[in-house]
Amino acid sequence: AQSVSQHNHHVILSEAASLELGCNYSYGGTVNLFWYVQYPGQHLQLLLKYFSGDPLVKGIKGFEAEFIKSKFSFNLRKPSVQWSDTAEYFCAVLPLGAGNNRKLIWGLGTSLAVNP
């Protein structure tokens, strides 16, 4: 079955530390890739997406992610986190092959806490 794995379930950082959240997926075909963020008490927001082209994509709020096809990975990075980055982060994959029903497959999420 297709799945998305987020390696870190809970991450605690101090402000100004660098962040990298891992995301791997199990699907050999073409995919669209997404990172969503959910701040406390707020709705899910799209951080960034990858469809094709440059595998290094930049999103909102200084986040970026790199698609490495050979590793089936789409890791999220930020050079210097802020307290306001405290949130749940979800990686999601949309398999595009024939026969797929265009259903987003979600990782279990990473809870990030940034200490001031």
Next chain:
Amino acid sequence: DTEVTQTPKHLVMGMTNKKSLKCEQHMGHRAMYWYKQKAKKPPELMFVYSYEKLSINESVPSRFSPECPNSSLLNLHLHALQPEDSALYLCASSQTVNQPQHFGDGTRLSIL
């Protein structure tokens, strides 16, 4: 602020009640979704409408009944819910099913 509007924001209902959740978007999106989300968990897909037709039903119990009256509106009719149905119910929309989804704030549902 999100461009997907959900009402009500909170709903408390008994197990014998009938109620409806509503979702509206005016972005011209042709795909709309219902999800159920428990705290600190990813959203669980319930239904997908594409061009106002139901395209995915994730084996959701019949006590949840979706309706898409037009391309801007999505309803979720609730009847005889169980306590385990208490959760945050999210609506989302996207231009098509391949595009990024935009989420509403959700309806927090409590079943007594």
